[in-house]
Amino acid sequence: MALTESSVKPAPRNRAKFFIGGLLIIAAIVYLIFTSTQASAQYFLTVDELNQKGVDVNGREIRVSGAVVGSTIQYDAQNLKLTFEVAHVPGDNADIEAQGGLAEVLHQAVIDPTRSRIKVEYNGVMPDLLRDEAQAIMTGRMNENGVFVAQELLLKCPTKYEEAVPAQAEGG
Amino acid sequence: MVSNFGFGALVITLVVSIYGIFAAVYGARKNSLAWVESARKAMLLTFPLISLVALSIIFLLVNGDYQVQYVYNVTSSTMPMYLKVTALWGGQAGSLIFWSWLLASFASAVTLRKWQRDREFLPWVIVVSLVTLVFFVGMSIFIENPFVRFWQTAGGSEAVAMFQPTGATPLVPFDGRGLNPLLRHPGMVIHPPMLYLGFVSFVIPFAFAIAALITGRTDDRWIRVTRRWALVAWLFLSLGLVLGSRWAYDVLGWGGYWAWDPVEIAAFMPWLSGTAFLHSVMIQEKRGLFKRWNMILIILTYSLVIFGTFLTRSGVLSSVHAFSQSAIGPLFFGYIGVTFAISLALLLQRWNALRSEGEMHSLLSREALFLLNNLLFMGILVVCFWGVLFPLISELFTGQKVTVGPPFYERSTGPLFAGLLLLMGVAPLSAWGHSTVKTLGKAMWKPFVVSLAIPILAYVLGVRHFAALLAFWLCAFVALITLYEYYRGVAARMRRSEENVFIALWNLASRNRRRYGGYIIHIGVVLMALGIIGIELFQTETQGTIPPGGQMALGDYTITFDKLDIFDTADGRNVARAVVSVERDGKYLGQLYPRRDYYYDSQQPMTIPGVRSTMEDDLYVLLVDWEPISSTGVTFKIYHNPLVNWLWFGGFVFIFGTLVASWPDKDPETVRVRSAKRKLSPSEVQSAD
Numbered sequence: 001m002a003l004t005e006s007s008v009k010p011a012p013r014n015r016a017k018f019f020i021g022g023l024l025i026i027a028a029i030v031y032l033i034f035t036s037t038q039a040s041a042q043y044f045l046t047v048d049e050l051n052q053k054g055v056d057v058n059g060r061e062i063r064v065s066g067a068v069v070g071s072t073i074q075y076d077a078q079n080l081k082l083t084f085e086v087a088h089v090p091g092d093n094a095d096i097e098a099q100g101g102l103a104e105v106l107h108q109a110v111i112d113p114t115r116s117r118i119k120v121e122y123n124g125v126m127p128d129l130l131r132d133e134a135q136a137i138m139t140g141r142m143n144e145n146g147v148f149v150a151q152e153l154l155l156k157c158p159t160k161y162e163e164a165v166p167a168q169a170e171g172g
Numbered sequence: 173m174v175s176n177f178g179f180g181a182l183v184i185t186l187v188v189s190i191y192g193i194f195a196a197v198y199g200a201r202k203n204s205l206a207w208v209e210s211a212r213k214a215m216l217l218t219f220p221l222i223s224l225v226a227l228s229i230i231f232l233l234v235n236g237d238y239q240v241q242y243v244y245n246v247t248s249s250t251m252p253m254y255l256k257v258t259a260l261w262g263g264q265a266g267s268l269i270f271w272s273w274l275l276a277s278f279a280s281a282v283t284l285r286k287w288q289r290d291r292e293f294l295p296w297v298i299v300v301s302l303v304t305l306v307f308f309v310g311m312s313i314f315i316e317n318p319f320v321r322f323w324q325t326a327g328g329s330e331a332v333a334m335f336q337p338t339g340a341t342p343l344v345p346f347d348g349r350g351l352n353p354l355l356r357h358p359g360m361v362i363h364p365p366m367l368y369l370g371f372v373s374f375v376i377p378f379a380f381a382i383a384a385l386i387t388g389r390t391d392d393r394w395i396r397v398t399r400r401w402a403l404v405a406w407l408f409l410s411l412g413l414v415l416g417s418r419w420a421y422d423v424l425g426w427g428g429y430w431a432w433d434p435v436e437i438a439a440f441m442p443w444l445s446g447t448a449f450l451h452s453v454m455i456q457e458k459r460g461l462f463k464r465w466n467m468i469l470i471i472l473t474y475s476l477v478i479f480g481t482f483l484t485r486s487g488v489l490s491s492v493h494a495f496s497q498s499a500i501g502p503l504f505f506g507y508i509g510v511t512f513a514i515s516l517a518l519l520l521q522r523w524n525a526l527r528s529e530g531e532m533h534s535l536l537s538r539e540a541l542f543l544l545n546n547l548l549f550m551g552i553l554v555v556c557f558w559g560v561l562f563p564l565i566s567e568l569f570t571g572q573k574v575t576v577g578p579p580f581y582e583r584s585t586g587p588l589f590a591g592l593l594l595l596m597g598v599a600p601l602s603a604w605g606h607s608t609v610k611t612l613g614k615a616m617w618k619p620f621v622v623s624l625a626i627p628i629l630a631y632v633l634g635v636r637h638f639a640a641l642l643a644f645w646l647c648a649f650v651a652l653i654t655l656y657e658y659y660r661g662v663a664a665r666m667r668r669s670e671e672n673v674f675i676a677l678w679n680l681a682s683r684n685r686r687r688y689g690g691y692i693i694h695i696g697v698v699l700m701a702l703g704i705i706g707i708e709l710f711q712t713e714t715q716g717t718i719p720p721g722g723q724m725a726l727g728d729y730t731i732t733f734d735k736l737d738i739f740d741t742a743d744g745r746n747v748a749r750a751v752v753s754v755e756r757d758g759k760y761l762g763q764l765y766p767r768r769d770y771y772y773d774s775q776q777p778m779t780i781p782g783v784r785s786t787m788e789d790d791l792y793v794l795l796v797d798w799e800p801i802s803s804t805g806v807t808f809k810i811y812h813n814p815l816v817n818w819l820w821f822g823g824f825v826f827i828f829g830t831l832v833a834s835w836p837d838k839d840p841e842t843v844r845v846r847s848a849k850r851k852l853s854p855s856e857v858q859s860a861d
Binding site: 014017018021022025026028029032033035036037039040041042043044045063077078080091124125126128129139152 | 558
């Protein structure tokens, strides 16, 4: 994009210095993007993928998405220690749509005992949205006991606001 | 009834808009004023029509007609009136209507202006506006219809449809589900409309740019006509971004204001390209350079505006903003792709006509520094784009989804933002056409030496963070130079026309409002930068559980937990409110009331911080868990955010500066004549001296 700037034609003897100056800046920006990407890239995995990779990912920063299993949530409010399990949900948006939308996929993941799960540990305040069948998107690392230690926890509850037909209307 | 009426008005809008497009194209082709006039009337008619649609929705929302799915989803009977009205933009279907309404009103306002000098633009401005409108209205009719209702079919099941299925009876829920509690905040009432105002206003400069490309009138007329539109668009976009940050700081309870969330970035990207555009059009006006580049920038801004609207509303990316999900994604991408391709094709067709009128000579001239400014803004834009798209790119090439988080953005945009700050200091002192290190150094050395006092002072006070010292120096340098510019202008006026300070200042700013308004904006940016440095580099936090009467300390501050009240409110909340006393170095400062609201209808809790806010720092106290209250006590999380208030204060200054720069002139033509003359005068630095 920025290369179109050469359309601003400086005098020929000047052109070289503008060209070099522009190139230097573009190179600096590319370098910044490249090194920052390397330094902070995180693998985005599903629970299945994480279980398959196993030892491979130990100690690497990764992002995992899964369905929160409500019955496993344990919160120690004094030490701010939160543990729960998440069940596998597909990572592909098209898959999710094909299986009836995110709410349905999350529900199925939680009630299906054969789904692969991982244990999650999080030190901090229990988030407002953490509840059964919420989608958790977590950033963190696997520890040697196979527990995923999350540094960041992002939650989505699609059921809450995206229901097509009101449940309470059935009586009326 | 009202639903059918509103839907009917929506369909008529679509028909009228499509007619307008054809009439305008035909009129322009055949050079027929009557057809163009007819298209103009069609454009004007869309405004009352969409107003009727919007009013129908508001009527349904206010009256609580819960048979309508949209009303059911975004309101409930316990919500106050102002939230029911503003629920118009609380969900996706309503937001699209609101967007269309804004577009129709702006485009109508444009068609009402005097067109004598640029008659040939009119039909194409109408075409671009109406094509955009048709896209949004069409989406409302066919995919995101705000008027669909619930029905009980003869078979006993429930259905959602616009019209009554045969044998079905209306299904009316007792109450709606209510707006997401996170959105029930005064900031949320005005933040989306501000962003939308900004988004939609950028359609107008784009429409003129396309009109200029189609008609081949490639001088800078389109820029002069739409300069104010672009500034106003930028004003609202900035306001929307600042309000959104403030809302996040007040409501989301994580002690921050900006999370590099994809949706934030989606709103930030058109702002970046728009900012680059606002700067580089000045070069085209003054020196006749950058013509192609300006076209590219406005086309890009338009695409990013549509992209931003789509991202904020589609839920394609995992984000705190993804309150809604829908299948409109492919359509949006299709529309962006097609309009972008057509715009680029038009641009290539006029490529040679858009040749620069002049040349750049010196690397340190004002225009070269503006070019550098554009490169840096584009650099930040590329960083954002890369960050948002990286998961998709990496999945494409490696089969593995890899994402980047806030550290990526902070690391890669930090130096670029610092570069922009430095340019803000240097550029106002460089001359048009030609500058050398010597002339620039001569103009700059005094403020430079004085500005060094600030980092030295900070060092003496104990700041050892290198980036912070550098950033403080940059802020001081830019602020000094900007104030110095004001001083020189005022002093020159006082000498020349013997005005007193205030009159001189007033006259100075009102004679060249874009320049001096721009300087106020720069001061605002410096103040915001102070706040950002404070919270990003010096934020500290602690958390712990204390019994009533217990204490917790963070830095110089100590908080004492006095008591906790739990009560219900009339609007369906259960509130747990803690009272804490704040002391600093043993001196009592007052009480804070961090609380937690639990919304019964949506079963969602919300954490509202108690904040003690001064220009020096914020003490931000969160009530974390209130249930085991008796013996174990209450858990608090405390953030100490130094200087963060300068961020909001700088935001005010920033907006004020934009208002100064964009305030309508009494007679735009005379201003144009004056600025045309300025082109001939020697460099502004010399004339001011």
